[in-house]
Amino acid sequence: xxxxxxxxxxxxLLFARQTAKETMKELGFGSADQTRMATAISExxxxxxxxxxxxxxxxxxxxxxxxxxIKVVVEDNGPGIGDIExxxxxxxTTRNGLGAGLPGARRLVNNFDIAxxxxxxxxxxxxxxxxx
Amino acid sequence: MIPILKVKDVLLSSIPGDLTxxxxxxxxxxxxxxxxxxxxxxxxxDITGMEIVDSFMxxxxxxxxxxxQIMGAEVVLCGMQPMVALTLVEMGRELIGVQTxxxxxxxxxxxxxxxxxxxxxxxx
Numbered sequence: 001x002x003x004x005x006x007x008x009x010x011x012x013l014l015f016a017r018q019t020a021k022e023t024m025k026e027l028g029f030g031s032a033d034q035t036r037m038a039t040a041i042s043e044x045x046x047x048x049x050x051x052x053x054x055x056x057x058x059x060x061x062x063x064x065x066x067x068x069x070i071k072v073v074v075e076d077n078g079p080g081i082g083d084i085e086x087x088x089x090x091x092x093t094t095r096n097g098l099g100a101g102l103p104g105a106r107r108l109v110n111n112f113d114i115a116x117x118x119x120x121x122x123x124x125x126x127x128x129x130x131x132x
Numbered sequence: 133m134i135p136i137l138k139v140k141d142v143l144l145s146s147i148p149g150d151l152t153x154x155x156x157x158x159x160x161x162x163x164x165x166x167x168x169x170x171x172x173x174x175x176x177x178d179i180t181g182m183e184i185v186d187s188f189m190x191x192x193x194x195x196x197x198x199x200x201q202i203m204g205a206e207v208v209l210c211g212m213q214p215m216v217a218l219t220l221v222e223m224g225r226e227l228i229g230v231q232t233x234x235x236x237x238x239x240x241x242x243x244x245x246x247x248x249x250x251x252x253x254x255x256x
Contacts (some may be wrong), residue, residue, distance in 0.1 A: 010152045035215035042186035104223030
């Protein structure tokens with residue numbers, strides 16, 4: 001199942017992270033992983049609102065017999081991240097933030113990928129766990 | 133608006149789970165104004181209801197506590213959920229730097245103990 005949530009307002013941010021949490025609960029993820037993903041989405045959706053104005057958050061289930069997984073893709077058509085390496089550094093911020101957003105989100109998930117160019121940014125987050 | 137109660141000399145407030153940036157910023161200024169007006173000696177900020185705390189929320193809550201502290205109040209943040217503690221530490225920066233307590237009761241104890249200690253040390 002695949003859900004795409006538009007991110008235009010703060011309540012969309014709350015809805016996106018709540019949807020991810022519920023989806024993961026249904027898949028069998030524990031509350032630690034649910035909270036990790038929801039927090040990471042919150043960080044990224046905040047960046048979308050702040051830098052791009054609007055974007056989207058897609059939540060996809062990824063599972064087979066051995067693993068349960070969730071993939072979240074946050075996209076926007078904002079200015080893009082000029083220097084990804086710099087943006088991933090702790091404490092780096094261009095707009096008065098704390099600079100904990102991107103590096104923090106990366107530490108919460110198993111796979112973290114950024115693709116960015118002027119006019120398009122796509123961040124992919126993934127949490128995978130072996131089935132018990 | 134987040135209600136801020138005065139119980140004896142302590143300001144007590146409970147932050148709900150899904151609140152917007154404006155609501156938390158409004159809470160911040162309300163809290164500081166009320167501290168000035170009531171001359172409370174302690175501030176208890178309860179976050180039991182917050183299931184998700186991202187770096188922005190953590191920063192605003194931490195700053196609110198620091199502001200009340202430098203105004204002269206004893207501040208304790210209490211009720212952090214286990215999964216919130218886990219994500220905040222994993223995110224890797226020191227997002228919360230104020231005095232914390234497991235729950236409201238223990239937070240109140242901390243405030244009472246430290247303010248009582250301050251009074252006796254002044255008297256002796």
